[in-house]
Amino acid sequence: MKSQDEGNSDRLLHQALREWKVKDRHLPARFHEQVWRRIERIEAQAHATLWNQVVDSITNSLARPSLALSYVTLLLMAGLLAGYLQARLEKAHTVETLSSRYVQMMDPYQHGSEK
Amino acid sequence: MKRAWITLFGGILVAVLAYFGFYFAGTAHSRSLEKSQEPELAWLQREFHLNQPEFARICQMHEAYLAGCAERCHRIDMKGEELKQLLASTNTVTPEIEKALTESAQLRADCQKKMLQHFYDVSRTMPPEQGQRYLAWVQGRTVLGESHSQMHHSN
Numbered sequence: 001m002k003s004q005d006e007g008n009s010d011r012l013l014h015q016a017l018r019e020w021k022v023k024d025r026h027l028p029a030r031f032h033e034q035v036w037r038r039i040e041r042i043e044a045q046a047h048a049t050l051w052n053q054v055v056d057s058i059t060n061s062l063a064r065p066s067l068a069l070s071y072v073t074l075l076l077m078a079g080l081l082a083g084y085l086q087a088r089l090e091k092a093h094t095v096e097t098l099s100s101r102y103v104q105m106m107d108p109y110q111h112g113s114e115k
Numbered sequence: 116m117k118r119a120w121i122t123l124f125g126g127i128l129v130a131v132l133a134y135f136g137f138y139f140a141g142t143a144h145s146r147s148l149e150k151s152q153e154p155e156l157a158w159l160q161r162e163f164h165l166n167q168p169e170f171a172r173i174c175q176m177h178e179a180y181l182a183g184c185a186e187r188c189h190r191i192d193m194k195g196e197e198l199k200q201l202l203a204s205t206n207t208v209t210p211e212i213e214k215a216l217t218e219s220a221q222l223r224a225d226c227q228k229k230m231l232q233h234f235y236d237v238s239r240t241m242p243p244e245q246g247q248r249y250l251a252w253v254q255g256r257t258v259l260g261e262s263h264s265q266m267h268h269s270n
Contacts, residue, residue, distance in 0.1 A: 076126075
């Protein structure tokens with residue numbers, strides 16, 4: 001009984017497939033090529049290395065103007081801060097060196113007495 | 116894609132330029148000090164906010180002090196040499212060694228007295244507030260600094 005029902009449904013399916021036709025024949029230009037490219041891209045993405053994923057992620061992010069502006073601003077601020085801190089260190093070092101040299105000129109035996 | 120790479124490297128370039136720009140602007144003061152004829156005195160002028168007449172007066176005092184200092188240093192060196200020879204010739208504290216030690220200490224005390232006098236003279240040439248600050252600083256780095264280190268060694 002059951003096998004008879006299955007035979008009927010297969011016949012119906014085969015009949016429906018034979019009668020099925022694509023009515024909209026106006027596909028976009030190079031539709032097939034685009035489909036294959038998409039498939040290739042998805043397959044390539046699946047096999048992409050971590051580095052490629054990172055690069056893709058960065059380039060995709062930087063393509064957005066708001067993120068690009070934030071990125072450049074952040075680097076500008078980082079550069080300014082690093083320059084300021086380095087200059088401050090350098091300045092402190094110069095002051096310490098010159099003040100020590102002044103003391104050394106005034107009291108040449110200072111270090112000699114400590115030895 | 117190309118635009119993203121331009122943004123990426125442009126950002127790095129901006130950071131590098133910002134760093135060097137701020138660094139050179141921030142160290143311009145230090146570089147000008149180091150390039151001056153007498154950097155130590157140029158530092159003194161900036162540090163204690165001296166005007167030109169005060170600075171010129173301090174420069175004169177400084178030159179006079181250094182000339183006397185060189186002479187005193189020479190005497191101390193001579194006495195040190197004498198003491199070295201005496202110490203090499205014996206293994207006890209002879210009256211000659213005792214005398215040389217006393218004279219050496221006297222020369223050092225004289226040197227310190229002159230140095231202190233110079234500090235007071237310099238501080239009086241400065242505006243009162245800066246003079247006080249100068250005295251506290253320079254005494255801490257010389258006379259008081261030495262006594263501190265000696266106390267530290269004795270502990």
